[in-house]
Every structure is written in structure tokens, then in C-alpha cells.
Amino acid sequence: MTEQDPRAAEEVSDGTEAFAPPAKPGEEELTSEQVLTPDEEVSLTEAIMIGRRERTVYLYDHKFRLKTLTVDEELQIALVAKKWLGTDGYPRAYKTVIVAASLVELDGEPFFVPISREDEDEIVRKKFEKLKRYYPVLVDPLYAEFSKLEQELAPLLEKLGKSSG
Numbered sequence: 001m002t003e004q005d006p007r008a009a010e011e012v013s014d015g016t017e018a019f020a021p022p023a024k025p026g027e028e029e030l031t032s033e034q035v036l037t038p039d040e041e042v043s044l045t046e047a048i049m050i051g052r053r054e055r056t057v058y059l060y061d062h063k064f065r066l067k068t069l070t071v072d073e074e075l076q077i078a079l080v081a082k083k084w085l086g087t088d089g090y091p092r093a094y095k096t097v098i099v100a101a102s103l104v105e106l107d108g109e110p111f112f113v114p115i116s117r118e119d120e121d122e123i124v125r126k127k128f129e130k131l132k133r134y135y136p137v138l139v140d141p142l143y144a145e146f147s148k149l150e151q152e153l154a155p156l157l158e159k160l161g162k163s164s165g
Contacts, residue, residue, distance in 0.1 A: 036159060044156045053152060054104070057145045060138065065105035066146050073101045076124035092136070095143045100127035102146045 036044060043053075057064045069077070077097050084093035101124045103111045112127045131139065 036156070040156055040159070043152070053149055055145060055149045057142065059141055063105070063107050064103060064142060064145075066099075066102045066142065066149055067104050068150060069098075069101055073124055076121075077101055080125050080128050096132055096139050097124065097128045098146060099139050099142045100124065100131040102149075103127065103131065103142070 053068045055066050057066060077094075080097045081090065081094045084090040100111075105111060112123065112130060114123055114126075
């Protein structure tokens, strides 16, 4: 039996041992600060592989469910906000359409449900039409929460970047 590096063996939940490949000459060992925790690994995998993150926000005695956006939704946002491009209303329209596109539920009920398949290309616009009847005092904090949701991935990527060389 050959002697193995004790750092390479790791007990697996079924009682067997799994062995990590030995470090290559000149490679540094990873510190605990550079290795992702299991929760961070799940978050990173979901964010990279699926891209969807969600957050529940409680605001003014109401429950809002926000999600990150798909490329298609971002393109639809550009089309909706284009109407206000170059005007003083553009920042307000942009924030509102971002929140509308990311809003999944309000008080546990879907914020918008398309009636037919044809509506799918118009979902963001229709959600925007509905949300623009609300007030800035609601839209602004929801936009801030959406921004936080999108920024959650940055620390995970930074940590991963430190560990990948």
C-alpha cells in the first residue's frame, strides 16, 4: 500500500473516501477564503447555469416576488423604454419597466398572466402598463431591491476568480 497525502483524502457521506487530484508543481493550495461554501456553490451554479435568482420583498405591508431578467425580457424593456428615450421621463420609465419585468408576484398572486400565446411577446409591455399606474414611492424601493438581486452574483464570481487563478 502506498502512502497518500492526508490532505487529498476526503470522507464522502457513504463512508467511502474520495481523493482530490494532487496539486500540480507550482500551484498554490486554496485557502478556505477562496473555496466556495456549499450554499455559494448552489447560488453560483443557479446564477451561471440558469441565471434566475429570486427574492421576496416585504414593503408597505405587501409581499413582492422579484426575479432576475432573461435576455428576451431585457430586449423587451429596451423597446418599451425607447418611447421616452431623450426625455426627462426616461429614468422613470426605465425603472418602472425594469420593476414590471422582474415582478413575479404581488401578495402571493401572479402580477400578470398572459391570456394567450400571442401575449408572450407583449408581457413586459403589459406588465409595465399595469405598474405605471402605481406610485414612485413603491417603484423606487422595488427597483433598489432588484438592483441588489442582480448584484448578489458579483461576490461569488470574485471569490471564484481568486480560486481559479
